[in-house]
Amino acid sequence: MHKPFFFRLLFLFFSIVAVAQAPKKPTASEIYHDLQKLNFVGSALYIAAHPDDENTRLISYLVNDVHANTAYLSITRGDGGQNLVGPELRELLGVIRTQELLEARKIDGGHQFFTRANDFGYSKNPEETFEFWTKNEVLGDVVMTIRKFRPDIIVNRFDHRSPGSTHGHHTASAMLSLEAFDMVDNASKFPKSAAEYGLWKPQRLFFNTSWWFYGSQENFEKADKKNLVSVETGSYFPALGLSNGEIASLSRSMHKSQGFGSTGSRGTETEYLELLKGSKPSDNNLFEGINTNWSRLEGGKEIGAILNPLEENFNFKNPSEMLPQLLKAYPLVSNLKDTHWRKIKLEQLKQLILDCGGIFIEAVSEANSINPNENFKVTVEAVNRGNADVVLRSVKNSEGKMLWNESTVLPFNEDKKLEITVNSGVHNPKYSSPYWLNEKGSVGMYAAPEALIGLPETPVLEQLTFELQFGNATIPFTKDIIYKFNDPVKGEVYRPLEVLPEVTASIPEKVLIFANDEAETVSVIVRAGKDSISGTISLQHPEGWQVAPSQQTFQLDRNGETKTFTFTVTPPRSQSEGFLKPIVNTEGKIFDRELATINYEHIPYQSVLLPSEAKVAKIDIQKKGQNIGYINGAGDAIPESLKQIGYSVTAIDPSNISAENLQNFDAIVVGIRAYNTVPELAFAQPALNKYVENGGTLIVQYNTSRGLVTENLAPYELKLSRDRVTDEFSEVKILAPENPVLNTPNKITQKDFEGWAQERGLYFPDEWAKEFTPILGMRDKGEKMTKGSLLVAKYGKGYYIYTGLSFFRELPAGVPGAYRLFANMLSIGK
Helix, strand or coil: CCCCHHHHHHHHHHHHCCCCCCCCCCCHHHHHHHHHHHCCCCEEEEEECCCCCCCHHHHHHHHHHCCCEEEEEECCCCCCCCCCCCCCCHHHHHHHHHHHHHHHHHHHCCEEEECCECCCCCCCCHHHHHHHCCHHHHHHHHHHHHHHHCCCEEEECCCCCCCCCCCHHHHHHHHHHHHHHCCCCCCCCCHHHHHHHCCCCCCEEEECCCHHHHCCHHHHHHCCCCCEEEEECCCEECCCCEEHHHHHHHHHCCCHHHCCCCCCCCCCCEEEEEEEEECCCCCCCCCCCCCCCHHHCCCHHHHHHHHHHHHHCCCCCCHHHHHHHHHHHHHHHHCCCCHHHHHHHHHHHHHHHHHHHCEEEEEEECCCEECCCCEEEEEEEEEECCCCCEEEEEEEECCCCEEECCCEECCECCCEEEEEEEECCCCCCCCCCCHHHCCCCCCCECCCCHHHCCCCCCCCCCEEEEEEEECCEEEEEEEEEEEEEEECCCEEEEEECEECCCEEEECCCCEEEECCCCCEEEEEEEEECCCCEEEEEEEECCCCCEEECCEEEEEECCCCCEEEEEEEEECCCCCEEEEEEEEEEECCEEECEEEEEECCCCCCCEEEEEECCEEEEECCCCCCCCEEEEECCCCCCHHHHHHHCCCEEEECCHHHCCHHHHCCCCEEEECCCHHHHCHHHHCCHHHHHHHHHCCCEEEECCCCCCCCCCCCCCCCCEEEEEEEECCCCCCEEECCCCCHHHCCCCCCCHHHHCCCCCCCEEEEEEEECCCEEECEEECCCCCCCECCCEEEEEECCEEEEEECECHHHHCCCCCHHHHHHHHHHHHCCC
């Protein structure tokens, strides 16, 4: 039962870690699996709000059991989440989570789409969500995706009828899907996508429900299920010992930045789908009554007569024996009148022709990055490892220009290599960087070129087309130009070939805090994107600030070389905020981007171009104490931020916490989610409490209420909740105006809560001992006031502070009031 899929899975699983861009080298079982997909003419679209919201069990079932053309539409890229694998947040985290979704789809076999919606952070209901998302634009993106992908069935992850019971983005995603379902066959709704992709009418819309939505398994068992369809997704492959649940867990485990590593499940598993629109299938077949055979297409019956027997009589020992029939089907598929399915099936068929023919073709650049309109060398490799007679007729660039046309026979198993020169041309977009970051968007929406909306990533800019002749048939095969090198440990490593600027510049410190009137030196790093480049570098600055010198010259000899230049920046006397922006002038052109790279083994190497800037803030701030100990949690930039205002910060080894080792610190800060992620803290609280009792100050930042390594977070009773305030503009009420944390050494006022980013705070305590003093009250619209965002307690000679305020977002964003309040917390009792 589907036993060849196991080998395909192993191939994918072991290849994705080190060689995420490696070319496909399929086994016979993988070829069989792809043939099954070729012979299924039907599509399914799964819709939810974020990366990691998708049900990988159901997606894997649709792809690998049903063989449907399946995609996941994630409304956002997850930019507002947190990062358990590194320091990246916001835009760069969105890039990571985008790539994690693409790696997940490589495992379960689905496709991936997005809208332009920006994950601005948690929202409590869809009304709040649509205050930031431009609803009509996001709805238009959903409608466009449905018209473009043409699914027969759509499945929502969330319930459109339950606003306020879950993340507002979740409910909003289901509401958008429901609205779009009734629009996609109406030419007056979003006419541009109707004109480009045509109208479409999905047959069914489902809600992928479960006991979780009913509150408990017991409630679900009692519920009326007459409108539910049940699907068995626990398929087991006896000869191989692999279940669909294990496939799904490997896919879900790609969401590493969110800590979604998953253990594979075995045995019977049932997914329930509530029918929202369309006719209910009578036999739990989601595609019942929908023609998913070749006969669905005009001219398809003849194609099916050729290809269906190949599946029924597949030869696992010698898949190449079906090559003549695949070549026979090629002109028929090429002439299908249905342009949508013609494109899909033609690509599937062409890949099978290569695979069954044992043909390997590849184009490798000599450099890992190039500039626009630059000549570069590419090594073309072609090997015929099968028995068919194959001729390499020509090689063309992506514009169709002939680069090589000396027809040559590809003898059996002889490696044919050519070196050709390619010009990178001028593309749109110009660079390989994520397209949705090229222009400045809003808090809730990304800007994107119309032609790229919905795509998971920027299309590969450099490709070559190989024309191969099989008998009388000449077939074009387009391949991405890639870069590869040999790593002494990993061996052959593949990376995408990237088109990048001739020069970039960056300020390493993204927030520069000036706590007094003294000038400071600011470093600017200039990086060459080509050999032998020179020019000038200057710093654009806010009004009232002074920068010297006004500009400096640079000369860089080698691609990738960097040089650091220092400027003296003098702040104004009064409090002020703004941005420093490096401007590079070279060869008559202006460059104002910085290059950020993302390099994790579970996703492909990424180069991201961002506006080059650093926030500068002159803050009226006083502080007491100097030496701060920091216990790192799930990862944040608080230590670097504290250093900006003159503190000495030392990382504390969690396994070496004792009252004696802590005594020399003026204050100790515990990083975000440390009590969720640092096992040693299960045993360290007595020592931390003793430190406070002896006169120290301990500041514990937010933790989630689930998965704590210990319930004893404080010297007094303290219970966490899921209370949070997501509106960063919400009014803050001062509950304890005389408390020293609001008065010494900085007087905290309402002005200090202006300009906060993304939210006020999260996971506030909702129960605490009488020894705690609640300092601040805050709430979201329509909710009761929470008082647990900042709690202060005297313990012995020292102070214990618990805060759910989102300092981990506010300090890196350079929010002056957040710095002033944090300095007061560190200074309390001094």
